Amino acid sequence: MIGKITDKGVGSFRNRIEYIFGLCKHEHALTTIRTIGRNCFSPDPLRHGHDKDKIDVEEMIQEFDAVEKLRNNAIDSDRVIKPVWHAILSLKPGETLTDEQWREAIEMYLTDLGFSDLNKWVAVLHGDTDHQHCHVVAQRIRLDEEFSMVKDSNERSRSCDSTSRIEDHFGLIKAPAPTETWGTAISRNALEAAEREGTIPLKHRLIAKIAGAVETTAAAQGDMFMLISLLRKQQVYVHFTTNSDNQPTGIAYEYQGKVISGRQLKRSRLTFQKLTQQEGISYDPETFRELEVEAARRDSEREERVRIYYLVLRARNRRPRRISIRVQNQKELEATIKLIITAILSLFGIKANFEFEDKKEGAPYYQLRSNWASLPQSEQEKDLDIAWDDHKELAL
Structure with missing residues (x-):
């Protein structure tokens, strides 16, 4: 089962309720429209049949819209709210649930998403040639003293957890979690347009x-x-x-x-x-x-890889000094290190020779050999190690 929560809306519930009851243009052919459940006082809009001229949604729309009017009269607030909530629960092709199972699944889902009996909701089953799916429209404003709102933080994560629980409960085929797949839903309009053009939808x-x-x-x-x-x-x-x-x-x-x-x-x-x-x-x-x-960058020319290395000078009992160096290759790195160290040590009258040694994996070292023997003992005790780290690889 896949649960999809659409963008929340402001104002009237008219568009969403007319949509789920098939009174406006739909993105797929409807072979079945059936009210699975509701907790509002207005009668079932399908009570007189499924023909468009017999479907009466006006009372339900007025009941859903009345909640926000009550809130506006009771709470002095300029904060814009989005009370219109719409979700779709879809089964894999070939899977079905009975009306009683669908109602139980819807109630489990709404509870997991933070809704309760204080929120008005209606669920309508759509059956077409592909798969069963159920539309759920709910009022996020609760009919309590504070007219509190159902929170929507992490709701998509909670939606995934809830549909997984429903799958386990009814023995449905497990849908992969969004973090396990790169797949994403394709709208029927996008799919039909892509088929006409002989392409895959751009998003995918x-x-x-x-x-x-x-x-x-x-x-x-x-x-x-x-x-x-x-x-x-x-x-x-x-x-x-x-x-x-x-x-x-x-x-x-x-x-x-x-x-x-x-x-x-x-x-x-x-x-x-x-x-x-x-x-x-x-x-x-x-x-x-x-x-x-x-x-x-927008060019497609061949890229040259440039490595950034850090040259670290460590003296005993002193804080290391780090120098950032950009070089093209290892040979240039070695020459740069030798040049820098030779220049530094020459200031102290020290003639430097270098020997390469790989002391540990991923961290080559240059062991410094010099004419320190001619220096005072106190100076000889100032050990100096030179190390470099392959820090980052940049495309220039």
């Missing part, structure tokens, strides 16, 4: 491109620079939103002139936070300016 082509780049980057233990580079090769470009500290708070993806945020594409995997915290794409806040420059 974009997700496929991003998914491949994310998986390749994660497998290589790469960073945001690598991800952006891989995406650019597929003509997918990245945009960041930032906070007052000029640090990224969001990410959007541009493809064929259309920009879609990671939250809209797949909030469980493609937001900036999910990429860095869940998918394992490393990110260094100190490199964000360079990251913005990299993301702004």
Whole structure:
């Protein structure tokens, strides 16, 4: 079972209620419309039949809308609220539930999402040639003394947990969690348009491109620079939103002139936070300016890889000093290190020779040999180690 919560609405419930009862244009052919359950006083709109001229939704609309009017009269507040809540619960093709099972499933779902008997709701079953699914429209304002609202924080995560519980309860086929798959629902309109054009919907082509780049980057233990580079090769470009500290708070993806945020594409995997915290794409806040420059590139020329190394000078009982160095290759790195250290030590009259030694995995060391024997004993005791770390890989 898949649960999808649509965008919340302000104002009247008319559009949502007319939609679920088939009184306005629908994105699929309706072969079955049946009221599964409700907790309002108004009669079932389908009581006189299923023909459009016999479906009467006016009393139900007035009852749902009256709750917000009562709240406005009781509470002096200018805060804009969104009381209209609409969700769809869908079974896999071939699966069915009885009306009694559907009602039990709906009540379980609403309870898990924070609704109670104080919230008005109605559930309508739609059956078509593909699969059974049920629309649930509910009033988020509770009929209590404070006219409190059902909270929507983490509601999509709670929705997934609830549908999983329903699947277990009725022995339904388990749908994969959003964090386990790159799939996302395709609207009937988008699917029909794609079939006419002989293409895959743009949103799903974009997700496929991003998914491949994310998986390749994660497998290589790469960073945001690598991800952006891989995406650019597929003509997918990245945009960041930032906070007052000029640090990224969001990410959007541009493809064929259309920009879609990671939250809209797949909030469980493609937001900036999910990429860095869940998918394992490393990110260094100190490199964000360079990251913005990299993301702004649109050329497809061959990229040269540049490594940033840190040269660390360690003296006994002193705080290490770190110097950032950009070099093209290992040979250039070695020459740079020798030049810097030789220059520093020459200030003290020390002639330096270098020997390379790999003291531990991933951390090559240069052991310094010098004419220290001619120096006073106190000076000889000041050991000096030079180390470098392969810190980041940048695409320039």
